[in-house]
Amino acid sequence: MVQIYGTLGPACSDAETLARLFEAGMTGVRLNLSHVGLPGAAEQLERLHAAARQCGVTPQLLIDMQGPELRVGLLPAPLTLEYGAPVRLGTDIPLPPAVLPHLVPGQEVLLDDGKLLLRVSEPLPGGALAQVERGGVLRGRKSAALPGVDIHLPAMTDSDRENLRLAKDYGVTGVMQPFVRGREDLRTVRAALDEADGQSIRLFAKIESLDGAAKLAELIPAADEIVIARGDLGNSGPLWKLPALQKRISAACREAGRPFMVVTQMLASMEQNPVPTRAEVSDIFNAVLDGAASVMVTGETAVGKYPVEAMRYLVNTVREAEAYLGLV
Numbered sequence: 372m373v374q375i376y377g378t379l380g381p382a383c384s385d386a387e388t389l390a391r392l393f394e395a396g397m398t399g400v401r402l403n404l405s406h407v408g409l410p411g412a413a414e415q416l417e418r419l420h421a422a423a424r425q426c427g428v429t430p431q432l433l434i435d436m437q438g439p440e441l442r443v444g445l446l447p448a449p450l451t452l453e454y455g456a457p458v459r460l461g462t463d464i465p466l467p468p469a470v471l472p473h474l475v476p477g478q479e480v481l482l483d484d485g486k487l488l489l490r491v492s493e494p495l496p497g498g499a500l501a502q503v504e505r506g507g508v509l510r511g512r513k514s515a516a517l518p519g520v521d522i523h524l525p526a527m528t529d530s531d532r533e534n535l536r537l538a539k540d541y542g543v544t545g546v547m548q549p550f551v552r553g554r555e556d557l558r559t560v561r562a563a564l565d566e567a568d569g570q571s572i573r574l575f576a577k578i579e580s581l582d583g584a585a586k587l588a589e590l591i592p593a594a595d596e597i598v599i600a601r602g603d604l605g606n607s608g609p610l611w612k613l614p615a616l617q618k619r620i621s622a623a624c625r626e627a628g629r630p631f632m633v634v635t636q637m638l639a640s641m642e643q644n645p646v647p648t649r650a651e652v653s654d655i656f657n658a659v660l661d662g663a664a665s666v667m668v669t670g671e672t673a674v675g676k677y678p679v680e681a682m683r684y685l686v687n688t689v690r691e692a693e694a695y696l697g698l699v
Contacts (some may be wrong), residue, residue: 380673395438396686399431630664
């Protein structure tokens with residue numbers, strides 16, 4: 372049976388909504404530790420486990436670590452970026468120090484899974500001036516990407532190591548390592564888990580770059596599950612190449628007998644609308660037909676207006692696909 376994950380966030384942080392998500396068929400949840408550590412999420416996790424017990428469910432709990440992912444720093448308030456407007460990277464939009472030397476004229480900067488696009492126009496002390504080419508509202512701690520630029524960061528942050536040390540105590544069943552670049556990243560995380568008596572915790576390798584996709588053959592044996600994370604993976608090259616890349620990763624996992632997950636924008640329209648698009652339900656259906664062991668929604672349950680309805684559409688579409696395959 373395909374595992375079905377939601378993501379914890381403000382839209383589903385109360386016990387009643389969590390219970391309704393489990394009643395709809397959710398089998399596991401993801402906690403994004405780019406925004407909070409395990410101790411800071413303790414009350415939310417208590418409500419999660421209480422809701423699961425109420426529904427007779429033993430949920431999977433995945434923590435998504437910070438890892439070598441680039442993110443915007445904290446913002447005092449959401450920042451509206453209008454087309455053509457100038458913006459100062461490094462000040463108006465805080466970025467990790469490792470990014471700043473790569474802000475050369477002409478460099479694209481993608482924010483929030485590519486929803487926003489900036490282009491660097493000139494260097495400034497401590498950053499650069501950029502022009503908004505695709506605008507929108509930016510919130511703090513959203514993803515950042517510089518297409519074509521290789522920025523080397525450690526596999527884990529200090530907070531990642533602390534969260535892994537506590538993972539077993541909080542009932543974590545799986546760890547998602549973002550932007551995996553090779554087998555050594557996974558070995559580093561696995562060693563930290565083993566040191567924390569977390570041998571039973573599964574390791575999920577998120578494929579979020581072309582470099583990660585190119586290393587798939589060495590990642591498959593080192594991970595318990597491969598994650599086709601289409602947000603940043605879609606930023607790593609022309610978006611129209613993403614479907615073929617997803618198909619190739621799916622095929623490689625099937626051939627190796629390694630479970631894989633499909634995630635990102637499966638029901639993105641339902642962050643604002645009570646009914647998904649036809650394309651979205653077809654995307655979910657086809658992911659299951661391709662052999663996905665699990666699927667996940669993120670913003671749809673974390674911050675969307677219709678978290679329970681999104682989960683219901685996700686579950687029903689997955690189960691329909693399983694019936695089509697004769698699996699149920």
